Structure formats: structure tokens, C-alpha cells
Amino acid sequence: MLNDKELTRYSRHLLLKEIGEQGQEKLKAATVLIIGLGGLGCPAALYLGAAGVGKLVLVDGDKVETSNLQRQIMYKANHVGTGKSASAQKSLYGLNSLVEVEAINANVDDSNITKLVQSADVVLDCTDNFATRHLINKTCFEQSKTLISGAAIRGEGQFMVFDFARDAGCPCYNCLFPQSSEEPTLNCQNSGVFGPVLGIIGSMQALETIKWIIGKPLPSAGKLKVFDGMNLSWMEFKMSKNECCEVCCN
Numbered sequence: 001m002l003n004d005k006e007l008t009r010y011s012r013h014l015l016l017k018e019i020g021e022q023g024q025e026k027l028k029a030a031t032v033l034i035i036g037l038g039g040l041g042c043p044a045a046l047y048l049g050a051a052g053v054g055k056l057v058l059v060d061g062d063k064v065e066t067s068n069l070q071r072q073i074m075y076k077a078n079h080v081g082t083g084k085s086a087s088a089q090k091s092l093y094g095l096n097s098l099v100e101v102e103a104i105n106a107n108v109d110d111s112n113i114t115k116l117v118q119s120a121d122v123v124l125d126c127t128d129n130f131a132t133r134h135l136i137n138k139t140c141f142e143q144s145k146t147l148i149s150g151a152a153i154r155g156e157g158q159f160m161v162f163d164f165a166r167d168a169g170c171p172c173y174n175c176l177f178p179q180s181s182e183e184p185t186l187n188c189q190n191s192g193v194f195g196p197v198l199g200i201i202g203s204m205q206a207l208e209t210i211k212w213i214i215g216k217p218l219p220s221a222g223k224l225k226v227f228d229g230m231n232l233s234w235m236e237f238k239m240s241k242n243e244c245c246e247v248c249c250n
């Protein structure tokens with residue numbers, strides 16, 4: 001049951017036939033794990049916190065730096081030097097004290113990923129490195145947890161949903177970008193990125209998370225969507241399972 005405060009706060013959700021009171025209760029009961037609190041994790045966490053997702057688990061071992069403020073919209077200038085997860089937790093409690101936010105000041109690795117993924121209904125990959133993406137993909141596949149993945153560099157964004165919970169036979173991240181291939185040399189640190197492109201992709205991660213939690217179909221599942229921020233155009237590629245994939249085809 002939603003209380004009076006929740007009925008007021010989420011009134012624009014309650015008006016939606018897709019959400020309503022029942023959907024809002026599903027959001028309240030859900031736990032979402034957000035790995036990486038940079039340019040993607042910030043908008044995703046803000047929208048999910050505002051939407052009333054009952055529990056957000058935020059994982060990042062970095063501190064806020066001045067050069068983050070160009071795009072990581074959760075943080076203010078006075079957060080520079082403080083841990084990202086704790087700063088994000090504070091910002092989210094300022095936004096919505098009705099949700100629970102757990103801040104984990106660590107990067108994911110073999111020692112903590114299993115438990116973190118176990119605790120969540122949906123996992124958002126908002127990280128920026130190949131090795132971590134593979135670790136998240138493998139763990140989500142093994143635990144049949146839906147993985148919503150975003151990436152951006154320069155003026156381009158990428159978006160993928162691996163709905164392992166609903167479609168055990170779907171391709172995985174390693175089918176597309178095998179771990180054995182060379183790690184991409186371009187990253188935001190050496191190539192730059194338009195902040196709003198991260199906002200668009202991070203917001204899509206939040207939107208698909210909300211839709212997944214309320215039980216709506218995700219037409220994005222199984223597709224790689226690529227956003228060209230310079231032309232404001234999208235391209236869509238159907239992902240196919242690699243029958244030799246070391247992660248999902250053993």
C-alpha cells in the first residue's frame with residue numbers, strides 16, 4: 001500500500017495507465033544495482049530515485065573530481081574530493097527520502113560482484129572499462145539477472161539490454177565484444193564526451209529499468225542501439241548469439 005506522501009509524490013505516475021498504483025508498488029518493492037556513478041550512473045540514479053524505486057545500491061570507488069562536473073550532474077562543486085557513492089547517496093536522499101540508498105565505496109571485482117548482483121532485481125552497467133563490463137555481464141548471465149548497459153564517447157552513445165531474466169537464450173555482451181578482442185583504446189579521458197549524450201543514454205537506462213520492473217515489454221532487448229549526437233539519429237543492430245561465446249554458450 002502507498003501512503004499519502006507517496007500518493008502525492010508519485011501522482012504523475014499514478015495517472016499513467018502503464019504504472020498506476022500497482023506499478024508504483026512494484027517500483028517500491030524493487031532493488032536496482034547501479035555500477036559506476038559517472039556520466040551515465042548520475043542521471044540513471046536520479047531518475048530511478050525520483051521514480052520511487054524502493055532501494056538503490058550505488059557502487060563506485062572513485063572520488064568526485066573537478067573534471068567530472070562537466071557531465072556528472074549528481075555532484076556539486078563542494079563534492080570535489082569526496083567519495084562518489086556517498087555524495088550520490090546524499091543527493092538522492094535530498095531528492096527523495098522515501099527511498100533507501102545504499103552507498104558502496106568500492107569498485108566491483110571478483111570479491112564482491114556475486115553478492116551485489118544477487119541482491120538486485122535489475123543491474124545497470126554504467127562503467128567505463130572493458131574488464132568490468134565483462135565481469136558484470138558474466139555474473140548477470142550466471143544469475144539470470146537482467147543487465148541494462150550504456151556507454152558513450154565523444155558524440156556517440158550505445159545502449160543495450162540483456163534480458164537474462166526473461167530470455168535465457170538471449171545474446172550477451174561477450175557475444176558482441178568478446179573479451180579476447182583487444183580492449184578499446186579510446187575512452188572519455190583521452191577522447192572527451194558531450195555531457196548530454198551521457199544524459200540521454202543514462203536516462204534510457206532508467207526508462208527501460210522502470211519498464212522492466214512494472215512488467216512491460218522491452219523492445220530494446222537483444223538490440224544494440226547507437227545514438228549519433230551530431231545528427232540526432234539512431235541506428236539499431238540486432239544482436240546475435242555467438243555460438244562460440246565463452247560466457248553464454250558453454
Ligand SMILES: [Zn+2]
Nearest residue numbers: 172175245248
Ligand atoms: Zn555470449
